[in-house]
Amino acid sequence: MIQKPRGTRDMLPDEMERRREIEARMRLRARIRGFREISTPVFEETELFTIRSGEGIINEMYVFEDKGGRSLSLRPELTAPVLRMYVEEGRSLNKPVKWCYFADCFRYERPQKGRYRQFWQFGAELIGADSAMADAEVIILGYDLLKTAGVRFVLKIGHLSFMRTLLSDLADEEKKKIRAFLDKREEDAAVSHLKAINQEQLCDPLIRLCGARTLDEVFSVIGEIPESQRIREMFHILDVQQIPYEINPAIARGLDYYTGVVFECFAEGLGAENQILGGGAYRLAHLFGGEDTPSAGFAIGFDRVMVALGEDIRSLHQPQVMVITTPEGRDRALVVTEELRTNGIITEIDLMERSFSAQMKAAGKSADYAVIIGKEEALSGDVTLKDLKAGTQEKLTVSDVVRKLNP
Template sequence: MDPPRGMDDLLPEDYALISRIIQNVRKLFRLYGYSEIETPPVEYYEVFAAKSGEEILQHMYVFTDRHNRKLALRPEMTAPVARLVAGKLSRRPLPLRLGYIADCYRLDEPQWGRRRRFYHGGFELFGSGDPIADAEILIIVNDFFRNVEISEYFFKIGHVGIHRALMNKAGINEEDQDQILSLIDRGRVDDAMGLAEKHARDQSPLRLFEELIMIKADEAGGLIEKILCMLEDYEEARSAANNLSEIVQLASSVIDSKQLIYHPGFSRGLGYYTGMIFEVYGSLADVALAGGGRYDKLVELFGGRPIPGVGAAIGITRVHQYLTDKLGISSESALPDVYVAPLSKNAWTHCLRISDKLRMHGVAAEVGVTSRSISDVIKTCEKRGIRFLIILGDKEVEHSQITLRDLVKREQAQYPVEGIEEVVRTIKGGT
């Protein structure tokens, strides 16, 4: 029997590579000062209903429990983290840096890069509205991709604040703005402009808005200057563009400016974004491997005090697929440092004690739990790539000894059990 469609079993070799990716995320938690948290995979539906966006809401797993409460499997993590900051973490000093590794669920049509269960690794920074916070998030994500053997990638950058400022000027309310931005995110620009024209009280800002979102993407630094000239008569929109310019300048102190590509028409499907937004793409697939942005009103939406926030989620499942399918990178499941083979029932107790002592010294020891000949054990170890083999037979039990064989050098030596430190040094020196 297979798992439900779009949800994958992870085999040892799959999880070995995913574990490496997760280790890279957790390394960045430590290097940048982010504290790891966990929230439940099941949330109240209302956590996502207000600002997750139409695209997310249409693809959520939603159900009612026996008490008639409407619940959902989390489709993303920023909203639950903001809920946590508004509640249990509301008294913590700011800025507050939080990280997570989480499985999320969306009822998408399964295809490459889209699974119904997927892992995210995220970074959320609360308490700063300054551009340096946005730049830190971009730099963290850049650091991640430098560490996972993806050398050719770029940042697709936009700013929701510019779009919203022009729609504010046109007299379009926030709820209608959310729908318009959602349509743009799905590539339905004509429908978006039709809806905007329907709800606008002033059409002139819309003409600039449409012109803006149709501009071809280019390196952020130069293109933002062009946009600033276009927005000369729109103070709020110009302020947002200046904010993006500052973020790009700061991020460019670490990230190659050629990797920061500004898309004036870029919008993300999540309705809670208020400022800079971004996604990261590899050169070999048109699917975002990471994304994020600024959400200054989200904590307040959950009843908390106004706390600005900015964050990013790395698509661990997508990165895994990209590494394996596009770059041909794989990872074997971890091998033991030594295989411990009891050759008779009399050696079982001796075997377990020796293995325990080895593990106490940090040596990964796998115990043979099936009756096999020594020649079969050697063949298996060589096939798996295990270099060291400990052989424990009746002689070793009688004399309280350890026989250690190096299958690479084809050498074998006996050690007293009391001299297990020498066995440990030999194994660690060769692995």
């Protein structure tokens, strides 16, 4: 028996309906905030991803050579393709450009809970605006999308200038090592490394900075910096919008990629791998042949959203109807079936030529209501509506059934 590849999943109808419900909520909220959906190719030139991440990323990607000898890769993420698309297609658009996307990505890594080799991202990019308002807009959108989905999470926000200022006197290689420790949330290891390279004077400030939870505490460690006013303004905007957050100066997210504000969301119910959103301000367009363009964005791990939600997806349940008929009522049943469907009611009719009792038995397994049409109903034009959960039934017109099930 041929099985699905490791790190991939088959999704049955119940799961797909839950996913589509959450997708629809998130798409609507993004559109309300002015972000319009785009789509990029599933595969791109391999160089698109190595140009900023180095050749080492190839080991984590699905890379192949096409018949023309070109090196192509299944996309491991979507920010680079979106910026490539902006440089190629969108530079003449009015600024800022506000795009969102929902698509699958591919990475060759060890599968684990909420982490697959084929996975889905819901993300957004705001391109061409360089302001506190723009930074806040992206953070608020990410927060709104997760709240709309129903996820319980904590939003943590930092700024790369915090650690950049504290570590300014270190050699670049040492800065990268400290950042790597912080990115893995290994603050003790970062302190130990500072001691190992004879930078003990930075240990106490690093500990104090990592523990700072207000801007006043942050600036008491590093002093006022050129970005102070903009940072304070961004947090003020979040406060005005009543966005709950925690300040976390230790957020690193790869300083070679991001340039300013950085933020992450951590969800309940995901164990150690509980980060569900990551983003920040960055500049990438120039790497792909465009002008140096300020941008900010984020990506949400949609598979982790679904794991975090579990079965707790609060939505209006759409009643499902099975039309039950006898041979004498079949023609009328066909007409009624289409009338119910036209009015947006999920309706099925027997396709197996089963007996009346067998149809009722099947309806009890998959439907909420049975619409019964026998010889009597075919003559009168009414139907018998049976609530399969309550066991009650009543004679109604088709219009009454529509009003009852689709108010």
